[in-house]
Amino acid sequence: MSTTDHTPAVVDSTPDRFPNPGLPPHRPRRADVDERAARRATLQVVTMFTLSALGSIAFLVAYYVIDPQTRGTIIGIGRINLFHAVLGVTMGISLLGIGLGAVHWARTLMPDEEVSEDRHPPAASEEDKQAVARQLSHGWRGSQLNRRSAILGSAGGALGLFALPLVVPVLAGLGPRPRGELYETNWQSGMRLMIDPSGAPIRAADVTQGSVFHVMPEGFVGAAAHELDPEEMMISKGKDQIILVRLDPAKIKSQKQRDWGVDGIVAYSKVCTHVGCPVALYEQNTHHLLCPCHQSTFDMTDDCKVIFGPAKRPLPQLPITVDDEGYIVAADGFREPVGPSFFERNRPGLLKGDDA
Ligand code: FES
Structure with a gap:
């Protein structure tokens, strides 16, 4: 009786590429083929980032100018605290401007290409690393930030200012420095x-x-x-x-x-x-x-x-x-600070009767 090997034969059926699943033919966007449309899109993106920056500035101004107790009536809503309402609206504008600007930038000006990539071993070869570097460089050029510095400036300004409404109220809310x-x-x-x-x-x-x-x-x-x-x-x-x-x-x-x-x-x-x-x-x-x-x-x-x-x-x-x-x-005042501990509480020379 002869023995039979039941191990199934390994058949390499991996296709080199998946067939096109039926994607419609790629159509270039207007900004890809029309420089005037690209300039218009740039202006729109800059406007949205600028709007975000203005929202952040308005938030800070409102935070310091409006009395937190100010109340007012808004039709359809009723009597509300105007301080909180204005802070909410300006923060919303700030966020919305950044979000819309980023989405519009991606949809109109960032590279619009369909690419396919072969499967490969996890460790990147030297060739792959260079390919990634080329792609990043291509992406950087495709983002047109080197040519459209206004977007870079406005996006940087919007993101930088957007951090302020998050940081300033926290720092200001700590109150005055204890003396x-x-x-x-x-x-x-x-x-x-x-x-x-x-x-x-x-x-x-x-x-x-x-x-x-x-x-x-x-x-x-x-x-x-x-x-x-x-x-x-x-x-x-x-x-x-x-x-x-x-x-x-x-x-x-x-x-x-x-x-x-x-x-x-x-x-x-x-x-x-x-x-x-x-x-x-x-x-x-x-x-x-x-x-x-x-x-x-x-x-x-x-x-x-x-x-x-x-x-x-x-x-x-x-x-x-x-x-x-x-x-x-x-018979005297307190000889030490009352209440919770705080930085410098025991600093020499500050406690009553302390001659250090
Ligand atoms: S404040 Fe008294 S135990 Fe916490």
């Missing part, structure tokens, strides 16, 4: 601690164990606050707020905390050292202060050290004393 504001609060020696929001002063005798007072500096709360510039009032609200509590002096663990308080009454910044939420939830039994934002928890009997959560630093303590009339006053 001294983050290092100091409005608290000063002799300033009374006033109840927020009534603006009433606080007698040490009225602070019973377990009671909690939300406090602002004298002159920055109650009727006096109405005299302030609104921005100044908001900044004060953001950094001067304090929580005042009377603890059992026997439970206070730190000598510094005892020295900076009055018979167990202690005052701490309410601005969370994580990202600045008001730490206002006091748990009387545990003496824990809880930040409602991300649950950082501070131990009031241990100089407000962090015992849980993402905050990394204790809440700063405000030294207090009592004036001749029995009211609680600041």
Whole structure:
């Protein structure tokens, strides 16, 4: 019995080229054969890129000129915020101009050829590399950018300006560079601690164990606050707020905390050292202060050290004393910046009492 080889014979049936699947004959575009049509197409492309650039410039102007609170009525839509509407329209023009310009450029002026390419091994031969280089060079010439520098200039300008509406609002939205504001609060020696929001002063005798007072500096709360510039009032609200509590002096663990308080009454910044939420939830039994934002928890009997959560630093303590009339006053300002950490927070020479 003879053995038979069942392996099918390999037949190379790969055609050299696929037959034409029935594409219509290639017709040159008008811009390919008529220089006037090509110039007209160039002008149209330049116009669209210029329109995009104008949209970007209008966006930036509107961003700085229009009051963000401006409202107006648009027929068919109703009352809307005009600031946002204008930003949306100008950004749309900017995008549309770039998109239409690129599409029109490709359809009318870029090379319009049908090419077929043979299959080949993945590694490119030296010949292929040179062929690619020739094709790129051909494409560059076909794009006519060497002859139509106006398109190159307008496209570059449109793309360059288009980046600005994306970058400028982000940078401008960061707000002014912090100067001294983050290092100091409005608290000063002799300033009374006033109840927020009534603006009433606080007698040490009225602070019973377990009671909690939300406090602002004298002159920055109650009727006096109405005299302030609104921005100044908001900044004060953001950094001067304090929580005042009377603890059992026997439970206070730190000598510094005892020295900076009055018979167990202690005052701490309410601005969370994580990202600045008001730490206002006091748990009387545990003496824990809880930040409602991300649950950082501070131990009031241990100089407000962090015992849980993402905050990394204790809440700063405000030294207090009592004036001749029995009211609680600041013995000094804060000795360190309140609130979250920031660049340069610990730069030598900037903290209070730091002689470096
Ligand atoms: S802001 Fe307080 S825990 Fe995050």
